[in-house]
Amino acid sequence: MAPQRRGAPKAPEGNRAADRRRPSSTKSVRAPRDVWKKWLRVAVLGACTTFVALLLWGSLGGDDSITEVLAHRSEVLPGRFIEVPCSEDYDSHRRFEGCSPRKCGRGVSDAIITRDEARRIRSIAEKGLSLGGSDGGASILDLHSGALSVGKHFVNLYRYFGDKIQTIFSEEDFQLYRDLRQKVQLAIAQAFGISASLLHLTKPTFFSRINSTAARTAHDEYWHAHVDKVTYGSFDYTSLLYLSDYLDDFGGGRFVFMEEGANKTVEPRAGRVSFFTSGSENLHRVEKVHWGTRYAITIAFTCDPDHGIADPTFT
Incomplete structure (x- = not known):
């Protein structure tokens, strides 16, 4: 030791x-x-x-929940389609053979509407919305029903402005609207393998203008996730025609298909058409617009002729 x-x-x-x-x-x-x-x-x-x-x-409109871009703004897509399993939403509604969704999914195309056509139809939205506009961030113009956002409310522009409408719009405006609607209808029918004649335009079908102004009413809160078939009932197929460019005209405002751990987003591009079956298989939302102005048209179709609406006419 x-x-x-x-x-x-x-x-x-x-x-x-x-x-x-x-x-x-x-x-x-x-x-x-x-x-x-x-x-x-x-x-x-x-x-x-x-x-x-x-x-x-x-x-820049980022969202950390988005994991995959389905369509970039810089791409020019002839067509991109993703098939997804149909939800059970359609089972609680009357089915129409050859039309009601059996094949469900979502698609994006830059080959249906040209950028020039998008520019021209955007001018229709700008003219109509110059008559009013929401106090919040989201304004609506519906040429079918006449619904127009004004302040915190809606008015019927055909009644409220009367003959002044003749100086705002033209027959060419309404014809362009009908032509583009028909192109979208044909593209949806082709993508889902159904007859275009079995599809009916349904309400609401409308122009939207979204900016970064704070919401004033529930109608301005466009960013919540929702299912079109649940919200509107008549919708079987939904489409959006974008009239402005993501990151050039506005930031934020991307369209998001909600999926657990794998959300898919579409970056708007003028002339781009995004379309999808309207059930819970395509739960979706729109990001908040952080700057600039986002223009689009929502065009919806139903298989039920009882819920169909006519094209707007210039009278």
Whole structure:
């Protein structure tokens, strides 16, 4: 067993040996404090960097729940279609053979409507919405029913403005609207393997103008996830014709198909048509618009002739 050393005699308090020990003791206390302060600065800097990144991401319309872009704004798609299993939503409604969805899915195409046609039909929306507009961020113009957002309410523009409508719109405007609607109808029928003659336009079918103004009423809260078949009942097939460009005309405002862990998003592009079966298989929402103005037309179709509506006419 090794011999043990005796401990050094304890120096009296206040002598030189004790004084020599004090500096090393102070360093041992100061060192953890210095390290802590250094890590605190790093943590604060990291938090600030993260915050700025989130602001930038938000300004570009980002959403961390989106995992896949179905259609980029820079793409020119002749057609892209994804088939998905049909939901049971259609079982609680009357079925129409050869029309009611048996094949469900979602598609995107830039080959149905030209960008020039999109520009021309956007001018119809701009003229109509110049007569009113919502106090909130979402304004609606429905040429079928005449519904127009004005302040916090809706008016019938045909009754409210009367003969003034003749100076706002033209017969060519309404003919263009009908022509583009028919092109969309034919494309949907082809994609889902049904007869276009069995599809009927249904309400609501409308122009939308969305900007970053804060919502004033429930009608302005366009960003909530929903199912068209549940919300409207008559919808069997839904389509959107975009009239402005994501990141050029507005930020945010992308269309999102909601799927657990694998959301799919469509980036609007003028002339792009997005279409899908209207049941729960296509739960969806629109991102909030952060800047600029987003224009689109929602065009919906039903298989039930009792829920069909006529094209608008210029009278």
